[in-house]
Amino acid sequence: MTRANFRMPARRLAAAATVTALAAAPAVLGAGAAHATDDHGRASAVVLRTGLDVSLLDKTVDVPLTLSLNEVRAPRSADKTALSARLDGVDGGRPFTVLGADVASAKATVTARRAEGSVRLVHARLHIPGLPLLSLIEADTVTAQAVCEAGRKPVAAANVLGGVTVLGKRVTLTAGGPTEVKVPGVGEVRLDLSQRRTTTRTAAATALQLRVSVNPLKLNVADVEGTVTLAQATCESPTAASSGDPVPSHDPAAGTTSKDAPGKAAPASDVQPQGGASKSNLAETGGSSATPYLAGGALALVLAGGGAVALARRRRS
Numbered sequence: 001m002t003r004a005n006f007r008m009p010a011r012r013l014a015a016a017a018t019v020t021a022l023a024a025a026p027a028v029l030g031a032g033a034a035h036a037t038d039d040h041g042r043a044s045a046v047v048l049r050t051g052l053d054v055s056l057l058d059k060t061v062d063v064p065l066t067l068s069l070n071e072v073r074a075p076r077s078a079d080k081t082a083l084s085a086r087l088d089g090v091d092g093g094r095p096f097t098v099l100g101a102d103v104a105s106a107k108a109t110v111t112a113r114r115a116e117g118s119v120r121l122v123h124a125r126l127h128i129p130g131l132p133l134l135s136l137i138e139a140d141t142v143t144a145q146a147v148c149e150a151g152r153k154p155v156a157a158a159n160v161l162g163g164v165t166v167l168g169k170r171v172t173l174t175a176g177g178p179t180e181v182k183v184p185g186v187g188e189v190r191l192d193l194s195q196r197r198t199t200t201r202t203a204a205a206t207a208l209q210l211r212v213s214v215n216p217l218k219l220n221v222a223d224v225e226g227t228v229t230l231a232q233a234t235c236e237s238p239t240a241a242s243s244g245d246p247v248p249s250h251d252p253a254a255g256t257t258s259k260d261a262p263g264k265a266a267p268a269s270d271v272q273p274q275g276g277a278s279k280s281n282l283a284e285t286g287g288s289s290a291t292p293y294l295a296g297g298a299l300a301l302v303l304a305g306g307g308a309v310a311l312a313r314r315r316r317s
Helices: 002-031 274-285 291-316
Strands: 042-056 062-069 076-078 082-085 096-100 103-110 114-126 137-149 155-166 169-171 179-183 187-198 202-214 221-236
Touching (some): 042 096, 042 137, 062 082, 137 202, 155 187, 155 221, 169 179
Parallel strands (some): 042 114, 137 221, 155 202
Antiparallel strands (some): 042 062, 042 103, 042 221, 082 096, 096 114, 103 114, 114 221, 137 155, 187 202, 202 221
16 A cells, blocks of 8 residues: 555656646747737828918917818828818908818828828818918919828828919929929018828828918908928838748758769759758658757656656665
8 A cells, every 4th residue: 555655646746747747848949039010001191281380460379270180190191172161369360261172182002011101182272370361382283192101111202293373373393302482562482392201111192382471461461481392101010920831941052062072053953942851851860949948858757667667676675
């Protein structure tokens, strides 16, 4: 009875050691595994964005005019063609049209491999408080596009096609630098044409960026200062998901030499695919990344069994 009671703990000890060693192998292997996260990219588009301060004649404060038209983020689209606003103290609080156009569309789309933002503006007329009859700017066609595709260089494009009129004056825009338009008694506008920026994963395109400083002195408006953005698109490319396929070996000594002439490249019919050679070697030797841990488990089992036998012999003696 005593011998039976002794053998059971010994067997359990050996089994526990083996289970512990085998369980440790996958735990250690999993600790260094990297799990890639998929980023599906981003895109945005906006037809108009204003950041203006409107100073009133009979007040000491500025009234902000912060608006946007058709500002969308993927996956969305909008095609509203007019934007109106109200400002307390300006023209008795009546609404006025900030932007009107025949076409004013913004689109932002994202797929697993592509992100794109685009804007199209046709026959646009932009007004600011204090100038009810004179347009700040009129443009025939304004476009902006940003395309970001996984694994490719992002692309940004912006164009102002046809005629452009600023504060009633016909102007010619150039991409070489800003264009300044000054109208005595009204103010001045600085225009930056077709700004484009790209990085390894992002792109941004702005068709027109206006810096406004106007003193209309009408409708209780003293000054209008700030910035106006027409047609802006941005994107960020998706991150390509890892395929998970093993990287083939580039060892020139693995299955790439002829049996008849050592060191000489073998004919195509005699060369084994390197991926297949590595699998064959693993099958022959039984080697894998878990082999050290399995060997450790076996060693633990042998030591535990040996200890149990030694203890049993002592008890018999």
